Amino acid sequence: MKNRTVLRARSVTGLAAVVALAGSLALAGCSSDDGSSSKSSGTSTAASTSGATAAATSSAADVAALKKVTVKGDVGKKPTVTVPKNFTVTGAVARVDKAGTGQEIKEGEMLSIDSIAVQGSDGTALGDTYSSSPQSMYFSESSIVPQLAAALKGQKVGTRIVYAAPSQDSEGKTVTYVYSLDVESAKTIPLRAEGTAVTPKAGLPTVKLDSKTGEPTVTIPKGYKKPSKLVSETLIKGKGAKVKATDSVTVQYTGLLLDGTKFDSSWDRGTPATFSLSQVVEGWGKGLAGKTVGSQVLLVIPPSLGYGDQASGSIPKNSTLVFVVDILDAESAS
Numbered sequence: 001m002k003n004r005t006v007l008r009a010r011s012v013t014g015l016a017a018v019v020a021l022a023g024s025l026a027l028a029g030c031s032s033d034d035g036s037s038s039k040s041s042g043t044s045t046a047a048s049t050s051g052a053t054a055a056a057t058s059s060a061a062d063v064a065a066l067k068k069v070t071v072k073g074d075v076g077k078k079p080t081v082t083v084p085k086n087f088t089v090t091g092a093v094a095r096v097d098k099a100g101t102g103q104e105i106k107e108g109e110m111l112s113i114d115s116i117a118v119q120g121s122d123g124t125a126l127g128d129t130y131s132s133s134p135q136s137m138y139f140s141e142s143s144i145v146p147q148l149a150a151a152l153k154g155q156k157v158g159t160r161i162v163y164a165a166p167s168q169d170s171e172g173k174t175v176t177y178v179y180s181l182d183v184e185s186a187k188t189i190p191l192r193a194e195g196t197a198v199t200p201k202a203g204l205p206t207v208k209l210d211s212k213t214g215e216p217t218v219t220i221p222k223g224y225k226k227p228s229k230l231v232s233e234t235l236i237k238g239k240g241a242k243v244k245a246t247d248s249v250t251v252q253y254t255g256l257l258l259d260g261t262k263f264d265s266s267w268d269r270g271t272p273a274t275f276s277l278s279q280v281v282e283g284w285g286k287g288l289a290g291k292t293v294g295s296q297v298l299l300v301i302p303p304s305l306g307y308g309d310q311a312s313g314s315i316p317k318n319s320t321l322v323f324v325v326d327i328l329d330a331e332s333a334s
Contacts, residue, residue: 058093078130092165094151100158120176143271193296193326195238231300232287238294245289250329
């Protein structure tokens with residue numbers, strides 16, 4: 001599935017099934033690989049906490065089916081996942097396979113998760129993160145799959161969760177994927193840029209921040225000419241580590257077209273977004289590399305570093321893209 005506007009389309013098979021884990025378990029901003037979207041871009045789709053809790057109830061049949069999935073191996077090491085032949089579920093379902101003994105997992109923390117994904121039909125492994133690096137997932141009951149949120153609630157670092165859900169394969173057929181998820185660590189991250197304000201160059205799009213939340217309102221100056229080269233302007237200078245072009249970053253962001261139309265926003269969804277800079281449009285990778293964690297950055301991305309002559313969702317072809325990005329965290333993707 002393609003998660004959020006700035007990400008390239010990705011298959012749900014192979015290692016990408018695991019790499020895309022955080023996005024595939026999110027409630028908001030997902031669309032199928034054929035470009036059809038379950039929610040329109042730029043619209044808040046996060047459920048309320050009470051709604052997420054209510055939706056967490058899985059069918060008795062699915063709960064019973066998941067109990068037949070076995071996972072063998074120590075937490076933190078690549079496990080062996082065994083599924084019954086032609087295993088399927090009708091909806092998302094999760095269970096705690098092993099309880100952790102570390103610090104308690106809390107709402108609003110960034111979780112580092114090692115995972116493996118297998119085909120429900122025959123147990124074929126689709127990929128795992130154990131040989132590379134864990135994936136980050138922001139834990140909020142209102143913004144991830146409610147069954148997973150319910151399983152994680154009250155657990156501790158070191159917990160292993162087994163999760164299964166129906167999805168669509170590349171041919172549009174309904175299939176079941178099974179995940180084993182090990183929570184390796186948890187940490188608190190800020191929800192907005194924190195640092196020293198920097199006076200931007202004159203003539204650029206202007207940014208006004210909500211005094212309470214930090215959510216940006218972007219104004220495109222009248223007569224603003226689209227640049228031929230990438231604009232990457234620091235608005236707030238953070239004191240954290242420098243971001244590398246290969247890092248996985250956690251950000252808050254708003255994206256607009258030059259006519260001021262907002263096409264995407266993590267703020268609207270109510271939760272930060274996490275993805276590798278190697279999986280976003282080129283202007284993001286080039287524009288954020290070298291910036292520091294805690295910074296807020298204005299990006300104006302020409303079509304050549306965005307989607308070029310290809311339309312993407314509500315973004316027309318040959319569009320110049322304007323983003324305001326708060327860099328909340330960065331982790332090595334290697």
